[in-house]
Amino acid sequence: MASRRTPRRVGSSIGALTDQLAPRTTLAEAQRAWGQIAGPALAKNAEPTSERGGSLTITCRSSVWAQELDLMAPELIARLNDKLGEGRITALRCVAARPRR
Template sequence: MSADANPQATAARGAALAREKLAQAKADAAKRGQLPRREPRRRAPGARRDASDPQPFGRAIMELLAFRGWERSAAVGGVFGRWGEIVGVDLAAHTKPESFVEGEVVVAADSTAWATQVRLLAPTLVRRLNEELGEGTVQRVRVKGPQNGPRPSGGLRVTGSRGPRDTYG
């Protein structure tokens, strides 16, 4: 069996070769008087960050949102994503937020009973959403019930082709 057929032997040989090359590079650097640092570079107290310095991810995202003017949209998306936490699990099981445009939140309910319940809770819902988004962000809650069209009035009708006896009599 050759050494190439055994992946463990190949990996061990590669690791040994890497250690050997690293030791050789350190020895060459020591000869030139350029020893590697033992601790990371520290910035002098009060020194400002350079634009090319890495930034924490959260700060970079917040700066991007502010630069693009997406702060409010991101906050509204966060509220929509946490709808169950904000309104409670019972209400969230029967409603979902659909949109936020110019201070108006549109909420869809799965039945007329739940739509009525949300309409009664609208002032409380506006207050709770403004606690999450900032005062004055949400001014109104509009509720949509189930989107089934109205039932046609009149007697029952069968549509389609006529049967064989429709021409008799």
Template sequence: MSEHKRRPQKLGDVVSSVLAHAGLTDRIAQAAVIPEWPRLVGPQIAEVTEPLLLQQDGTLVVMVKTHAWMQELTLLEPELMKRLNGDAARPPISKLRWMLRG
């Protein structure tokens, strides 16, 4: 009976391996836009919005303070998508979904 000795692995390597096997690596990379939101959209838009969650299909759900801002952001959506998807290393956000804070 032989016992295999395993070398210790770095925790980050183990976590990366587990995430990759679970198919979550891309989703986590996509979700990086949430903490980066203020930098990506600018201070004025960040002031009136709050990214809430990333859905499985790549849709980013964003809370908006007012109906007027929701309309404005809908018009700005193509530009915002370019900003959010500007990092080629990150899987793209597929869609933005605006929700009125109520």
């Protein structure tokens, strides 16, 4: 009689599949790494939304958060480049999201 294998956790399989299917763009990589780079408070209030020519746009919940990220830009750029590869991000553009009506 063949031995029965124990079930595997689906979480690790889904994580591996997600990594395989995710686009290989600078924006997608920045979005995946943002929570680790920015920390929980920033990640909750701001997210990378576009990238062009090394300039990463971060959309923030308010103008206060946009200003805070502007002040932190050199540090965040350094962390992003440590994670994504040197020189991939050259500037941050922080914008406040328009209020929903």
